Amino acid sequence: MFIAATETNIAYRTADHLRWQDMDFVVGIKVELSNNHTCLGADGRPHAFADICDDLQGKYPKDFKFVGWHPHCRCHATPILKTIDEMNADTRNIIQGGTPIKPTDSKNSVQQLPKVFSEWSKDNQQRIAKAKNIPYFIKDNFIQNKDGSLFPLIGYSCNTTKLKAFKKKARELLANKTFRDNITLSNRSIKEWLNQPHIERNIKDRALFNIENLLQNAEYKGSGIDKHSSKVIVHLYEILLGFHKSWIVVREFSWGRQLYSVSDNKTLLQKIKKSSNK
Template sequence: MTQDEKHIKRINKYLTSINVLYDDLVREIALLVVNLKVSEKLFRFKDYSRITKAVSEALITYNNGLLSKINIYTEYEWDFANQKVNDLLTDNLNGIKPKIPAAAYDSKMREISKQSQNKKALEAFQERKNGKFTVSERVWNITKQAKENLEFAIDDALKEGMSAQDLARKVKGNLNDPDKLFRRVRDKHGNLVLSKNAQAFHPGQGVYRSAHKNALRLASNEINMAYRSAEMERIRANSDVVGQKINLSPQHKVFDVCDELQGTYPKDFNWLLWHTSCKCFRTMILKSQSELITEINNGQNLSPEASKNYVGDVPQNFNKWVNDNREMIERRKSKPYFLEENKKFVK
């Protein structure tokens, strides 16, 4: 199993713990509401004063737990990416060890180690704004959506004599398909009653009606991008890396933008993903071993441009994709990340 395949496997494991976090929230809320005497109007936590504080605390616990897990797992994958690059560069250096001076070998090894000490870059990644919002703000928006999802689900599920366990099971089942849930609640109460709350079920392009699905997607993307960002930091820092190749994931089955844009790119092409939930991966293009031996033995530290392996421009299929999709790109309010970050390569 490659390092990138292990990375994807770890993401799936992390998402299991986020599932547990949401299950805990549903169970706690079910315990709070199971014995309520509810009115016939649309269920809202704010209408039941004796539980509002406990509900708020449960939601804050969920919010803080989700944010904490995202930060912890992004740090894990940042470190794994650093180790991946360390191993690649070290293996390459060990391949020429007998042909260069011991002092030069030791110096190169120290340089590799130093380049992996990039925690400030991790902090900047975790605190950055993606579009208009930080990760913390996105998590809070998901928490507010979770509250609204739960209110709709409880409205549909709550019946007299139901145990907290049964209620939690019914609520969770409702939450698995919020489209059907919304239609049932709408039919029960009418559009007029729901008009102020319907926005929660029209969250916008690229966003799910399910808060939990949005939480999983956010966590998966952030963890994956942390891994790719750490790789990118190392590519920029090391002059022995002269390019990068963006490859399709082995799990990739459906033809899409990933197929159209795969290929060999310059080392300063800023790539983390092609689209949300993208699982493509990168391989680094290095100076040849003969070039590295000559360079080190001559006491040089040549730029990447000096290598015969140097990649100086984007592939033609990238230019073709930009030209073929120019009208779509210009219409979009939010441009694809890889275009915004690589304007000098967009012809």
């Protein structure tokens, strides 16, 4: 029952997280304690207590994925919305053919981790370095360095300086690595992946650090002749990013296969079919 409840809660919270990424009027999340934050004492009665849930409650960036601080965690996340005036302005802009205010430009936008989280990660750096099992809130949002420090995978779509650090970390961990079907990643692969537009931009960028599992579980959709060169073959691997089907593009040269990019453009499949029928 304990495991079942934990996994069910993770599924619900993951669905919330993915749904909020598609909503321009959601500009952050607030992680709050359960109304029943108690523990049964020796007397058989519930008593209030303090744990990691108390330490880490607060406001987090929109792309921070929260599925619980620990097994059977009863904390919950609620969306932080744009102001009423901003949403009214969005409505007028859309009616007039314009675009909504960017979530990062909202007065309510949350773009930094709360101070309590930064302090907690520093205080627990050695424990993280030695830990055999890493909690989801770290695995889903950070790269764990060998010394136990945490490299964040959030907030890059709105910050050029952070994006440079993001690319640098990707090159450090992934450049020249080889994966399924002898597909290699080059510095250009990383640049193309991160520069490529996508309806799930944040999820797409973070997925690069999980490329081994993505490729391993991807469905191979076929190959065709590259439109830029008749000597190059293009392979497509279908994956799911958020709620949207996407395709990893691999180019095969005489010397081997190299990951080229990722796209949510469905016409790629049609081009592959047409090319293979020629």
